[in-house]
Amino acid sequence: MLKGRLKAVMDLVPECRVAADVATGDGRLAVALVQSGRARRAIASDRTAGPLAAASRRVLAAGVQAAVELRLGDGLEVLCPGEAEIIVIAGLGGETMAGILERGQDIVGDCRRLVLQPLKDPSRVRRWLRRRDMRIACEELVREAGRYYHVVAAEPGGPAPAWIRELGELNDELGGWLIAHGHPLLPGLLDQKLGECRQVLGSLERAGITARRRWELRQARLEEAERCWQRSRQSWGS
Numbered sequence: 001m002l003k004g005r006l007k008a009v010m011d012l013v014p015e016c017r018v019a020a021d022v023a024t025g026d027g028r029l030a031v032a033l034v035q036s037g038r039a040r041r042a043i044a045s046d047r048t049a050g051p052l053a054a055a056s057r058r059v060l061a062a063g064v065q066a067a068v069e070l071r072l073g074d075g076l077e078v079l080c081p082g083e084a085e086i087i088v089i090a091g092l093g094g095e096t097m098a099g100i101l102e103r104g105q106d107i108v109g110d111c112r113r114l115v116l117q118p119l120k121d122p123s124r125v126r127r128w129l130r131r132r133d134m135r136i137a138c139e140e141l142v143r144e145a146g147r148y149y150h151v152v153a154a155e156p157g158g159p160a161p162a163w164i165r166e167l168g169e170l171n172d173e174l175g176g177w178l179i180a181h182g183h184p185l186l187p188g189l190l191d192q193k194l195g196e197c198r199q200v201l202g203s204l205e206r207a208g209i210t211a212r213r214r215w216e217l218r219q220a221r222l223e224e225a226e227r228c229w230q231r232s233r234q235s236w237g238s
Helices: 005-011 028-035 049-062 093-105 122-131 161-167 171-172 176-180 187-205 209-236
Strands: 016-022 039-046 070-071 088-094 111-117 134-144 146-156
Touching: 005 028, 005 088, 005 111, 005 134, 005 146, 016 028, 028 039, 028 049, 028 088, 039 049, 049 070, 049 176, 088 093, 093 111, 093 122, 093 176, 111 122, 111 187, 122 134, 122 146, 122 171, 134 176, 134 187, 146 187, 146 209, 176 209, 187 209
Parallel strands: 016 039, 016 088, 039 070, 088 111
Antiparallel strands: 111 146, 134 146
8 A cells, every 4th residue: 555655646646547657666656556446557667677677576466467567768758649648757856857758748748647746856847847838736745754745736738827827936846736725734844944044044144145135035935935825724714
């Protein structure tokens, strides 16, 4: 049974004919997708043979080899346009993930939904989605082993709504969907980031105004995000 961030990833995968788990690692997500009935068939890929061998052992142990196809290859190059309705990429850095999406734009354009779980730099992923007119349909925030993980579900759908655009950099870093829907874990993440700001500003007490100004602006943006979250909670609670 999946837990934590991988459970959150699976929860954002709707029922589908074919789901692709790119950079599958040990294959546990691909196996869970077919066992749960969310995907009738799964394509599990990885760029190196070691993880794919581990995935193969897991698939065989679960007895789902008829429903899970393993492919060796980099990123989305293992897929044909329209082959997978849902594409999942989990457990990579945001910059790496954005690069995979950029190189595979023809594949992304023909899928029904992307489910993305960057290990770090989620802003890179959201920025790519925004620039490619991919609409964030849902988003989740998970705390696991003391760290926060973002899970983003995006679909083709035109430019982002006005309230997303108004959030600017806050959308990219924190997730406009999480702010607008008053996600209950967001204050913890904001507290963590504000604590980092205050620590840096304390160390820059005697530094020049330029160095301090950048961090003061960041602190102000995070405090504004906190106020937006509070307004959202009041709105959703009313």
